Amino acid sequence: MAGRKPKVVGFCCERHGMDAAVLSARSGKEFDASVRLVQVPCTGRVDGMHILKALEDGADCVFVLGCLEKNCYYDTGSIEGRKRVEYVKQMLSEVGVEKERVEMFNSASTNAWMFPEIVSKMVALAKKLGPIGGEKQ
Amino acid sequence: MKAASIQVILCKCCTELPAVLNIERLRKLAEESCNVVSVMMVDAICDGKGLPAVVNNAKEAEVDRAVILACHKKDIDPALFKAYRRAGINEFMIEIVNIREEALLPHASEPERAQLKAETMLAASLARARLLAPLEKQTEAMKTKNVVIIGAGASGQAAAHAAAKTGAHTILIEKTGKSLKAPGIVMPHSQVVGAKGYGGNYQLTIKAGDKIENLDAAAVVIATGGGWTQLKGPLAKAVKDAMPLYKLHEHLQAGSVPKGPVVFVDTPDPTGKTMKVQDYAWDDTLETALQLKRKARETQVFVIFQEMRAFGLSELAYKEAADLGIKFVRYDKSAVPKIDPKEPTNLIVKDFAQGDVLSIKIGTLVFSSIPANQDNQAIADALRIPMSVDGGVRRGSIQRWPVTTPRPGIFVCGSALFPKSNEVAKAEGEAAGSMAGEFVAKGEIEFGGSVAQVTQEKCSACLTCIRTCPYEAPFIGTASKAEIKEQLCQGCGMCVGICPSKAIELHHYTDDQIMAQARELLGGDF
Amino acid sequence: MIVAKRKPLNEIAEMVAPYKRVSVIGCRSCVAICLAGGEKEVKMLVSALKVKNKKEGRDQEFEALVVERQCEKEWVKEVEDKVLGSDITLSMACSLGAQTIGDMYPSHVTFPGLNTGIFGVPEEQGVWSEKCVGCGNCIIHTTGGICPISRCAKSMLNGPCGGSANRKCEVNLDTDCAWSAIYDRLKIQNRLELIEKVTPAKDWSTSHAGGRRTYVREDAKLTPHQKKGKEAIQ
Numbered sequence: 001m002a003g004r005k006p007k008v009v010g011f012c013c014e015r016h017g018m019d020a021a022v023l024s025a026r027s028g029k030e031f032d033a034s035v036r037l038v039q040v041p042c043t044g045r046v047d048g049m050h051i052l053k054a055l056e057d058g059a060d061c062v063f064v065l066g067c068l069e070k071n072c073y074y075d076t077g078s079i080e081g082r083k084r085v086e087y088v089k090q091m092l093s094e095v096g097v098e099k100e101r102v103e104m105f106n107s108a109s110t111n112a113w114m115f116p117e118i119v120s121k122m123v124a125l126a127k128k129l130g131p132i133g134g135e136k137q
Numbered sequence: 138m139k140a141a142s143i144q145v146i147l148c149k150c151c152t153e154l155p156a157v158l159n160i161e162r163l164r165k166l167a168e169e170s171c172n173v174v175s176v177m178m179v180d181a182i183c184d185g186k187g188l189p190a191v192v193n194n195a196k197e198a199e200v201d202r203a204v205i206l207a208c209h210k211k212d213i214d215p216a217l218f219k220a221y222r223r224a225g226i227n228e229f230m231i232e233i234v235n236i237r238e239e240a241l242l243p244h245a246s247e248p249e250r251a252q253l254k255a256e257t258m259l260a261a262s263l264a265r266a267r268l269l270a271p272l273e274k275q276t277e278a279m280k281t282k283n284v285v286i287i288g289a290g291a292s293g294q295a296a297a298h299a300a301a302k303t304g305a306h307t308i309l310i311e312k313t314g315k316s317l318k319a320p321g322i323v324m325p326h327s328q329v330v331g332a333k334g335y336g337g338n339y340q341l342t343i344k345a346g347d348k349i350e351n352l353d354a355a356a357v358v359i360a361t362g363g364g365w366t367q368l369k370g371p372l373a374k375a376v377k378d379a380m381p382l383y384k385l386h387e388h389l390q391a392g393s394v395p396k397g398p399v400v401f402v403d404t405p406d407p408t409g410k411t412m413k414v415q416d417y418a419w420d421d422t423l424e425t426a427l428q429l430k431r432k433a434r435e436t437q438v439f440v441i442f443q444e445m446r447a448f449g450l451s452e453l454a455y456k457e458a459a460d461l462g463i464k465f466v467r468y469d470k471s472a473v474p475k476i477d478p479k480e481p482t483n484l485i486v487k488d489f490a491q492g493d494v495l496s497i498k499i500g501t502l503v504f505s506s507i508p509a510n511q512d513n514q515a516i517a518d519a520l521r522i523p524m525s526v527d528g529g530v531r532r533g534s535i536q537r538w539p540v541t542t543p544r545p546g547i548f549v550c551g552s553a554l555f556p557k558s559n560e561v562a563k564a565e566g567e568a569a570g571s572m573a574g575e576f577v578a579k580g581e582i583e584f585g586g587s588v589a590q591v592t593q594e595k596c597s598a599c600l601t602c603i604r605t606c607p608y609e610a611p612f613i614g615t616a617s618k619a620e621i622k623e624q625l626c627q628g629c630g631m632c633v634g635i636c637p638s639k640a641i642e643l644h645h646y647t648d649d650q651i652m653a654q655a656r657e658l659l660g661g662d663f
Numbered sequence: 664m665i666v667a668k669r670k671p672l673n674e675i676a677e678m679v680a681p682y683k684r685v686s687v688i689g690c691r692s693c694v695a696i697c698l699a700g701g702e703k704e705v706k707m708l709v710s711a712l713k714v715k716n717k718k719e720g721r722d723q724e725f726e727a728l729v730v731e732r733q734c735e736k737e738w739v740k741e742v743e744d745k746v747l748g749s750d751i752t753l754s755m756a757c758s759l760g761a762q763t764i765g766d767m768y769p770s771h772v773t774f775p776g777l778n779t780g781i782f783g784v785p786e787e788q789g790v791w792s793e794k795c796v797g798c799g800n801c802i803i804h805t806t807g808g809i810c811p812i813s814r815c816a817k818s819m820l821n822g823p824c825g826g827s828a829n830r831k832c833e834v835n836l837d838t839d840c841a842w843s844a845i846y847d848r849l850k851i852q853n854r855l856e857l858i859e860k861v862t863p864a865k866d867w868s869t870s871h872a873g874g875r876r877t878y879v880r881e882d883a884k885l886t887p888h889q890k891k892g893k894e895a896i897q
Contacts (some may be wrong), residue, residue, distance in 0.1 A: 005250075007659055017535070022209045025184030025238035033250040036257070036658035037239055041587070041646055049703065052710035053536035053652050056717065058659040071531065073543055075523040075607040084634060091707065094672035095715035110535065116243075133717045347763075599696035604788045637701035638691055 006034045008119070008127035011050065011060040013043045013077065016067035019109035027112040031119040034126065039097060042066070042074045043081025043104075048088045051102055055092075059125035061101045068106045078106055098129055141267045142174045144200040145259070146191055148182040148207035150222065150237055153553045155247050158255055163206070166256050174198050182207050183217055192224045202230035203267045206259060208237035211537075227271035229586065229645050234262045250663045254577050257661025264657040268650045276581040277624065279337045284573045285354040285517060287329055290549025291559050293360030294319050294568030296573070300358070303574025303626075310343060312512070328512070332357075332519045334547025335624040337582030342519075356546045356573040359516060359530050360566060363507030363552040369406040372502070375476040379502040381405070382425055389428050395501035398437035400484060401426060402474060403444075405504040408581055420451035421558040422505035427454055430461045431580055438463045439497055440505075441486055448561050465607040466495060506556045513553060520547055521609065529555045540569040543627070545582075546572050587645035588626040589633055595640035602632035602641060611641075665757045667700065667777040672708070676715055678774045679753055679845040682723070682827030685712075686749035687776065688742060688764070689729035690756035696793055699777050700755035702729040706737075708755065708776065723778040733760025736767055747771060782813075799869030799876065805857055812865075814841035820862040 012018040018039055024031070036059075040046055043066030051062045064085050066078035082104045089099040103122065107114040145167040149155055160178065167176045175198035179187035195203060203226065207213060210233040218228040238256050244251035284300040286293050289311035297307040297319045307321030314325045324345055331342035339354045368379040378396065380388075382577070388395060401422055422445075426438050440463060447454065458465075467489045468474060477483035483496045508530030517524045522542045525531040530549045533541040540550050550569035551562035575629060591602075596618040602611040603619065608627050614620035619640070621632075630643040642648070669675075679685050687705050695701030716723050726745055730738040733756035739746070746752050746764065751772045757779040765773040781793035796813045802820075803810050812818045816834035823842030826833025830843040849855050853870035866896040867873070885893070 005663060008588060009655055009659065013722070014473065018209075019211075022235065022238040027181075027241040031243050033240070033244040033254050033663055035230065036254075036261075036532065036655070036661075038651060038655050038658065040651060041643070042629035045634050045643060045651075047634045047648065047703070048707050049648070049710055050651055050655065052707060052714060054655045054659065055714045056710055057656045070526045072523075073533070074627060074631065075543070077607075077629050077631055080605065080631050080634065088707075091672055091711045095676060095711050095718075096673065097714055097718055100742060115252075124352055125385055133720055595702070597691050597692070597695045597701065601696075601698070601788065632888040636696045637698045637703045639706070 004131070006060050006123055007058055007131075008032075008035045008061045008063070008122045008126050009054045010035055010037045010065045010119075010122075011040050011043065011046050011062070012037050013045075013066045013073075013081075014039055014041045015044065015073035016071075016107060016109040017065035020065070020107040020111055021115045023109065024112045024115040029112060029116045031116040032123040034123050035119045042072075042077035043084075044074060044077035044079075046081055046084050048084050048091070051085070051088045052091070055097075055101065055132060058131070060129060060131050061103070061122045063103045063105055063122050065105045065107060065115075065118065068108055071108065084124075097132060100125060101129060101132075139201075141172045141202055141269075142198070142200045143170075143172050143263060143266055144175045144177065144195050144198055144203040145170075145173055145207040145263075145540075146182065146203060146207070146503065147176070147178045148205065148236075149178060149180050150208065150241070151181050153237065154241060154522070157245050158236075158252050162252065163255060163259060167259060167263075170260065170416060171262065172267060174200055182217065183212070183214060185214060187566075188217060188220050191221045195221065195226060196224045201226065202232070202266050202269055204232045204234060204259070206234045206236045206255070206262075209235050227273070229272040230269050232262050232265075232266045232269065253661060253663035257658055257663065260659035261654045261662065265650050265654040268647070268653055270644070272644050274583050274585045275623070276583055277337065277583050279355045279577065279579075281353040281355050281453045282577050282580075283308055283354045284356045284358060284570070284577055285310060285329075285339075285341060285352065286358040286360055286570070288312070288360035288362055288551075289315070289317055289319065289323065289463055290360060290362040290551065290562070292360070292362065292553070292562040292566030292569070292659055295563040296358045296360055296548075296550060296570030297321060299567040299570030300356075300574040300577075303569075303571060303578055305356070305574045305577045308354070329357075329519055332521070335582070335584075335622075336544065336576070338624075341548065349525040356548065357456050357520065358566075358569045358573050359513075359542075359547065359549040359553050360551050361510040361512055361516060361530075361553040361570070362562070363556050364510045367405060368502070368504065369425065371476065372406070372474075375481055376499060376502045377498070379405075379504065381507065382421060382503055382505045384474075384530070385429070385501075385503050386421075386425055389425070389432065394429065394433045394436065395503075397433070397435070397500040398498055399426075399429060399501045399503060400497055400499050401438070401440045401442075401503045401505050403442040403504070405506075405508065419445075419506065419556060419558050419561075420447040420454070423447060423451060423454040423458060425503075425505075425557075426463050427458055427461065430458070430463055434461070436500075439466060440464070441466045441468060441484075441497075442505075443468060443470065446557075448558065466497075487509045507552065507554075510553065520544065521607075522547055525555075527555065529553060540565055540572060546573075546576055548576075582624065584624045584626075587628040588623050589621045589628070589641050589643050591619045591621060592640050592642065593620075595638050597638045597640070599637060601635055601637060604634050606632050664782070665759070665779060666697045666781045666783040667694050667757045667779045668816075669699055669704065669708070669755075669777055670775070672715070674710055675708070675753065675774075675776055676712055679712070679723070679751060680721070682749075682751040682772075684724045684726070684749040685747050685753055686726045686728060686742075687753045687755055688733060688739075688746070688760070689727075690731075690733040690760050691729060692732045692734075692756075694756050694760075694777060697783075697785070698789070700757075702727075705729055705755050729866060733757075734763050736763060739764055739767055743768075768848055797871070798865075798867070800866060801863070802865070805860070805862065806845045807852060807854070807857075809841060809845045809848055811841050811845065814844070820865055 072078040085104040092099045240255045251652035284305040289309045290661045309323045309326045327345040333340045408566045469489045472487040474486045523531045548569040550565035610625035633641045689705035753776045755776040782795040783791040827840040832838040856896040
């Protein structure tokens with residue numbers, strides 16, 4: 001099935017994460033359309049369940065994008081977010097699913113070039129790993 | 138429960154949207170979607186012209202929620218929410234979908250994929266919109282009109298004047314005993330040592346002299362300025378004729394020119410042991426160096442710096458400085474300026490740009506920046522606000538909220554953020570003072586809305602939320618279960634994501650809402 | 664409280680693999696508080712297993728449930744239908760919960776999802792340490808309030824042993840020597856004379872060594888008459 005497009009979900013915090021995505025679009029940067037953004041107030045809101053559920057529902061890769069850890073709007077939010085992602089990674093490796101499918105990123109809202117890089121990295125990974133359980137999905 | 142009835146608004150973004158996307162297909166999809174009772178197209182939702190028609194349509198169609206396909210939510214005019222409110226639709230029942238920056242702009246070269254993505258986003262937002270619930274904000278009266286300003290320097294005084302103009306009672310808290318004229322009350326020899334409460338109703342603990350006093354404050358402005366003004370570290374031992382920038386400025390005003398060559402360094406401790414918020418020279422360095430060079434053309438002038446920040450048009454000064462022959466040397470933290478061991482009157486600097494090692498004779502050493510105020514940490518701890526890595530107070534957002542902190546009712550200005558010139562500090566002080574004044578003038582605090590709430594039957598009282606929350610909003614209530622103090626809750630949802638019993642839910646970002654949106658987004662194939 | 668830890672997911676997946684319908688039951692008491700088997704962990708576990716099944720193309724149904732205290736029959740009763748409606752139950756409570764379900768429904772297979780470890784206290788968020796082994800005969804009034812049975816690797820009663828060096832335990836150099844701690848505590852309390860007192864060999868008959876223990880409080884027990892009344896109501 002050559003035509004299958006990768007599916008990547010990005011949980012972006014309402015502060016720096018989503019602003020970085022918006023800024024990169026406004027600065028004329030293009031990124032792969034496969035990425036689906038879900039806004040959360042803070043990456044600390046992201047529950048491991050949300051990430052696992054997205055994988056269950058058909059995502060090839062999931063990323064969480066928050067503020068820089070030392071400049072998080074909610075102080076410790078993006079640190080919490082990272083810990084949630086790490087726990088999910090651990091669970092995935094326990095069940096034998098590539099833990100690279102889930103990743104945490106941090107970006108400043110003023111950083112326009114970072115978001116397209118994150119997207120291309122995750123989309124390339126999604127293409128390389130393919131869907132969980134193979135093409136039959 | 139009554140089934141949702143949704144109004145869908147398609148914003149054409151003038152001509153941008155139809156240029157890439159097939160808006161008719163979007164309209165058709167919206168019309169065919171479950172629960173959608175009205176679909177409307179507008180030229181541009183942001184200009185406000187179409188707003189009355191949109192709201193009338195919502196009234197006629199008797200919808201209880203709306204999905205608006207437009208651009209970034211933060212750039213939507215609050216007037217939209219007000220207009221909907223008049224039509225009886227709660228602001229939390231309006232879902233704004235950023236079709237412009239998430240599908241239209243970044244995928245313009247692949248219109249078909251962009252179209253499919255936009256359609257999927259519409260479906261996902263409808264799924265989310267069906268799960269939305271109206272939320273009412275609550276209010277609480279402010280007990281005082283006090284604006285407490287910490288620090289009576291340039292920015293603090295400017296803040297006091299600005300806040301007083303709005304009718305607030307200003308109280309300046311100054312650590313030293315310096316006399317000054319400012320509106321309202323000035324408390325010399327005082328420091329803030331503790332704080333309770335939340336934006337609008339803070340109770341500060343002030344150490345005034347030897348006494349501990351309590352002070353109610355509706356808003357707080359942090360104007361602590363910079364730290365010490367003496368040379369520190371090995372340089373202090375070697376160099377005797379060193380002065381801070383403002384001293385040199387005073388000398389120049391009085392007509393005296395210091396002994397050349399004059400060397401400007403960015404910090405009073407270049408060896409880096411105490412480096413915090415001082416690693417750059419600001420625009421006043423340029424101005425003063427220029428004044429000096431204009432007065433004494435033969436005096437050699439060096440500016441040694443790691444980072445240089447010139448504010449606005451003061452950047453023009455670079456050109457004149459270059460023309461007049463002021464030498465700029467940029468160094469890196471890995472090779473800080475040192476006294477020449479062979480020639481104790483010389484400073485060795487490695488030029489970061491050229492790689493040359495220069496030995497500069499010091500006539501007069503001027504340090505142009507000041508470190509972060511040592512008191513910042515204590516004040517930040519007392520007010521529970523985050524600090525930046527370099528020892529300054531952190532602001533809410535550099536673009537949107539340059540003089541606010543993430544905590545409502547606490548503002549910050551001047552060198553408390555990072556070192557800056559007098560003028561900029563004053564301008565920021567005015568901004569912070571007027572914002573604090575405006576905040577107090579409202580007379581009441583609005584809270585609630587998108588905040589966390591505990592389902593007590595599920596709560597195990599495990600204290601995890603209390604340990605995790607950076608705002609101390611959760612507490613164990615009389616029922617021995619966790620509760621959330623809504624006035625303190627900032628709606629980040631950290632407690633919600635970590636609660637092991639899933640007993641906490643964040644309004645407007647519930648698990649169901651987040652997961653429904655993600656599931657629907659994954660449904661589309663593009 | 665009882666502190667437990669989730670078994671590795673591959674182990675759990677292997678246990679439940681032969682069964683089609685799996686009910687996963689968490690508990691809102693100790694294991695929720697020690698972040699091992701509350702509602703969140705149950706839901707994440709189910710989700711992770713589903714992702715695994717998706718990868719391996721296995722078809723299994725999961726039901727995520729949670730009860731207030733799985734070690735008590737009355738609470739388990741609330742989810743009886745769901746338990747019996749499944750082919751197998753994975754208990755995400757401590758072993759007590761798993762055994763309660765097992766005892767209630769002997770023909771129904773119940774597996775443990777957690778490894779039940781210790782009677783411990785949270786030292787900080789995410790760190791739990793053992794402070795009691797349930798020996799059934801508490802002596803901490805003589806040891807400055809510090810339990811040498813659980814906190815000393817050798818359960819010394821007249822410690823420390825010769826392996827104590829620099830206040831650390833020879834069995835694990837990251838662990839403080841319990842007897843150093845006891846000495847310090849007694850010193851603060853001005854009760855150092857206790858350390859010189861020789862404690863005779865402990866009576867271990869109250870501990871697990873004597874076999875399964877049952878604690879009974881006669882006055883709290885319901886009389887046959889009362890029990891009958893209860894049954895009549897139910």
